[in-house]
Amino acid sequence: MSDTTRSAAEAAARLTKSTPVGYGFCAWHKEFTRGVRLVHVEEAGSGPNTAGSKFACTPCREKYGLIQFADRPM
Template identity: 35%
Template sequence: MSTVEIRVVGWCAWHQDAADDVRVIQVDEQGSGRGGVRYACGPCRKRHKLVPLVEQELPRRGPAATAVEACAGLLILMPGMFPLMTAGQREGRNCPWCNEPVDTETGVDLGERHLDRAQTVIHPRACRPCAHREATSSFAHHCRMCERCRQDEYCPDKMPLRRLAIETRS
């Protein structure tokens, strides 16, 4: 039986060319423009001391944060959504995806997000169905991009994503 090696080929934002073994380093949730995701190849990660997003520490959100709240701000990405969001969506009164009204009881706190280009801070909160959809999508994306997950090794980032997807199910 032969084994199949999976190659992740993508665009390295640091040396500006296609490369093997690219990993997500940064998500640009820009205030103007469409935002985006910046990937780096292995040599650029080493040369520039870049840490893949899935290996970065989760932000501390205080002792009252639930498991969902502790990781939602980092794990559910919203690149390029700021220009399309209403004031209610930016302030956490409406879901950023479906615009349904949410509050602290019904919504999932997506964490404080600093948008450097727009020179602003937003506090989005999602409805549970949208949070579930986005968490499930992020989980699937993580499993495709994470070298540990692709090799069926223990991954400390996989479980919080899965838990987030499970806890936000309707």
């Protein structure tokens, strides 16, 4: 497999696996909406169940400065 082919395959895998897009529950404004993305959550002191990942819509990501998983360095 060439580097070009492998890069394209990895990009496609990243889009489909690490950047889920679609209809889902925004954990910030507490409603189902379209275009939610998986974001990383760090809430120190809030308990083990709150840290990790949640889905957030685009307006909430901008409002709260949330970071998409895909935007973080591996």
